[in-house]
Amino acid sequence: MFYQKKVYMKLIKLDAIDSTNELLKGLSNKQEVQNFTVVTAENQLKGKGQMGAKWDSESGKNLIMSVLIKDFLFDSESVFNLNVVVSLAVIRTLKKYNIPELSVKWPNDIMSANKKIGGILIENSIKRTGAINSVVGLGLNVNQMQFENLPRASSLALICNCFFDKEEILFGIIAEMEQMIGSYAVKAFDLWEEYTSELFKIGVPAAFSNENEDNFMGIIKGVSSMGKLQILLEDDSVCEYNLKEVQMLY
Numbered sequence: 719m720f721y722q723k724k725v726y727m728k729l730i731k732l733d734a735i736d737s738t739n740e741l742l743k744g745l746s747n748k749q750e751v752q753n754f755t756v757v758t759a760e761n762q763l764k765g766k767g768q769m770g771a772k773w774d775s776e777s778g779k780n781l782i783m784s785v786l787i788k789d790f791l792f793d794s795e796s797v798f799n800l801n802v803v804v805s806l807a808v809i810r811t812l813k814k815y816n817i818p819e820l821s822v823k824w825p826n827d828i829m830s831a832n833k834k835i836g837g838i839l840i841e842n843s844i845k846r847t848g849a850i851n852s853v854v855g856l857g858l859n860v861n862q863m864q865f866e867n868l869p870r871a872s873s874l875a876l877i878c879n880c881f882f883d884k885e886e887i888l889f890g891i892i893a894e895m896e897q898m899i900g901s902y903a904v905k906a907f908d909l910w911e912e913y914t915s916e917l918f919k920i921g922v923p924a925a926f927s928n929e930n931e932d933n934f935m936g937i938i939k940g941v942s943s944m945g946k947l948q949i950l951l952e953d954d955s956v957c958e959y960n961l962k963e964v965q966m967l968y
Contacts, residue, residue, distance in 0.1 A: 727754040727785075727892055734761040734777075738784035739841060739855040746786055746851055747843075753788045754892060762857075779862040780873070781884045784855045785892065790899050791850040797842055798945030801825060802913045803902065804838055804854050807894035809916050811887060817874060823918035824938070824947050825961055828858070832968060833872035835859045856891070860884050914940045918966075925967040928959075933967065 728751075735741055738757040745751050761777040775782060791797055805822045812820055812828075819831040828836035836858040843851050859865075859873035861881050874882050898909060914920065920938050926949065927933050936949035939956060946958035 727756055728752050730755070730757045732757065732759045734763060735759045736763045737855075738762060738782060739839060739853050742784045742786055742853045743841065743843070746853070751786055753786065754896060755786045756783055756888070756892060757785075758783045758888065775857060775859070776862045776864075780860050781856065781858040781887055783888055783891075784853055785895070787852040787854055787895075787899070788849070790902070791842065791852060792848075793850075795944060797840075797850070797852075798825075798941070798943065799902070799906070800840055800842075800852055800854070801838070801945060802909055803895055803898045804840065804856070806909060806913055806916070807891050807898060808836060808838070808856065808858070810894050811890035812874070814890065815874070815878070815882065815887075817877060820916070821918040821920075822913065822916050823966070824941060825945060827918075829918050830872060830877050832870070833877070834870050835872055835874065835877070858887070860887065917941070919968070927965045927967055929963050 732738075732741075735757075738759050742751075742755070742757045745755075759782045762775060762782045787800060791800060805826075805828070808828050809820050809822065817830055817835075819829075821829045823829050823834070826838040826840075827834050828838070836856065839855040841853045841855070843853075845851060859871065861875045861884070862873045863876060865871040865873075898905070902909065917938055917940070920940075923935055923937055925933060926936055934951065936951050939948045939950050941947055942958055946960055947964060948956055948958050949964070950956050
């Protein structure tokens with residue numbers, strides 16, 4: 719086992735729920751909820767991804783989790799810092815299991831080579847005090863072996879030809895998140911550098927489509943502090959794009 723269960727958190731385990739994110743948001747709105755409280759489910763009936771995309775998962779096979787993060791984000795200009803932490807927590811944990819060719823496809827997909835193995839959905843809410851509470855949802859394909867009509871999806875089991883302990887992976891991810899959040903003030907630059915180096919297709923020519931469905935070539939250079947994707951264009955200019963403004967074609 720890579721991680722001992724020394725992570726100090728409250729774990730709520732459910733058989734089935736509409737959405738772990740919605741449950742955790744509801745709890746935190748009604749009562750004081752401990753930082754790093756985690757909700758997991760064997761089956762999520764109304765899972766969702768970025769921009770309302772549906773997240774399908776075979777019951778009992780995958781890691782479906784949400785975690786509450788408090789006292790980390792303090793203004794709207796810093797919210798992407800949490801994307802950096804969560805993405806790296808997943809990548810670092812999976813590297814310990816020798817998952818090959820890991821990367822982060824901006825802004826929230828976890829990749830192994832050209833296959834999507836996970837997705838992150840972060841939802842932030844501003845409290846009356848001005849504090850920002852974040853609910854981090856993660857869906858990670860662990861032991862699912864078939865993905866109907868999803869040719870770009872895969873799982874740890876399919877990639878490595880063996881099955882994995884979902885809870886061990888969960889504890890590993892939370893441990894990495896806690897460690898990075900605890901040291902973020904002094905390691906922010908290094909973490910952003912690490913995140914940039916893990917970006918899918920970083921530094922290589924790739925095809926993109928903009929919001930007008932015009933195709934163009936460019937090279938990913940990084941992500942701005944506000945979370946915009948920075949792409950070097952053929953005229954040597956660097957443009958920044960929000961989520962809805964650009965899509966990678968691969």
